[in-house]
Amino acid sequence: MTAPSATAIPRGGVSTGRVLIRTCAAEWTRLWTVRATWGFLAAAAVAMVGIGAIAGFEAAAEAPAPQGDPAWAVAPVAAMPAQFALLALALIAVTSDYATGGIVPTLQWTPRRGVLFLARTLVAVGGATSVGILLGSGSALAAFAAARPSLTLPVGEGLDALGTIAFVVAAGAAFAVGLGFLLRTTAGALVTVFLGMLVLPLLLPQFGYPWMSALAEVLPGSGAAFLLLGQVPGMTETSSVVSLLGWAGGALLLGWLRLARDDANR
């Protein structure tokens, strides 16, 4: 009834690289085996493809209809609201383990915390970014199909648009993952993500104080909005990239320090 098992289980040394690959595979299984993941994916898909289709229909209805405009232009615009579903997906991949107590078996199975941190970050950020690229393409295709034959799908502009979406989603997801490891609560981390990515960048400049506007410019949401929409006063491409990378890197660093130093879930 007990071991030895019928299935041979070899023992021996294993390289850290192999442990990382296995942990990434496990993280991937963790992601797709819970319903919340599919819910966030569905929300992101509806937002991006839906906005793309609506934009396409609007373009087709214009008189005169635009001739030769790239359908890719809609993808970054659609990614602006849809990114939040992807950021929530990445964040939940971390915080759900703390909310459910699942971090206890997780660290029993992967006690090397550096490996767990790296694998979870890679899978969550990589997954969200890949979906962002896929849905960006879907958004442009929906616009193209809805407006046919008015819009075009030039490859060069497509790479630019998808590259921008990939960078913004990757940086935002890394920011969310870092906050997840740091705060360990879904509510706290989600509120912080929304404040940093949406609410404060929009709200602070409305007060009219220069220092508040300056503060808004360094928040990650301003960088994301500039790269996706290109309409944020005071922002440049460089400042946007630096801001997003800084927030993502900072959150990951703090998240790693908490995971490495603190007890598993106390």
Added chain:
Amino acid sequence: MIEVRGLTKRYGDTLAVDGLSFDVEPGKVTGFLGPNGAGKSTTMRMMLGLDRPTAGEVLVNRRRFAAFGEPLREVGALLDPGSLHVGRTGRNHLRVAARTNGIPQRRVQEVIEQVGLDRAARRRIKGYSLGMRQRLGIAAALLADPQVLLFDEPVNGLDLDGVRWIRGLLRRLADEGRTVLVSSHLLSEMEQTADRLVVIGRGRLIADASTEEILRGLGNLRVRVRSSQADALLTRLRERGLTVARIDAHELEIEDGTAHDVGDVAHDAHIPLHHLSEVRPSLEHAYLDLTGDSVEFHGRAAGAAPATTADAR
């Protein structure tokens, strides 16, 4: 083999585990006993690298747990059965465990059958009873056929059939030469399954000895006797030099001597007996005596004097 050396854990002003040292040897079921808040779970969490010791260390098979690349092949553990993502199916929970340690996926089905979860494995864990979650945790612990097994309160939530099953499982695992550490507050359960006991109270080691030694070290057989002439019997027994305590108006307890001695005294004095038996102190009594004032949470003042490992022996 588990080696605990000077293990200490402090949370602010509270010393949860205080310089704990003991070994858990292979081939035996070692019971880990202590009242609520004694530090059992904290100690087990430190064994598994979940909590960081303030001082001291734990070695599993001569290595720190956190150093293992394939920990499931070394140590299987069941801690809190509620600590898992209930939105996943039981099978997927085990699939994740198998992937982390490079265990063939067909082994997942084997352990599912082993713990009797065949019919529930495709259901989400949120629909599982506590007993089913215990079985799922045990399945994860057995997944990679490890030589060291830790179980924190494994019979919690199990029905009678499940309790008998876990009892047999622990025995078999130890008989196969594995190192088995089991914490439980069900002392009668430990009496039946544990070969050795590590007893702690308020984070400190109280006793580390075989179950037999602990039982024996706390006193010899006692004799219980009931008679309608208990007063006369008490006088006669004391005249024979026996130590006698009155339980109630008709019942006495003799701390030394045997049922044979008591029967002879009663016969010689023509005193009728309504009950005569020899009583071995149960682990329950031994445990309460040992942990005495080490109980952190209790409903009355603890009266027993502190006991030590030496006392137990």
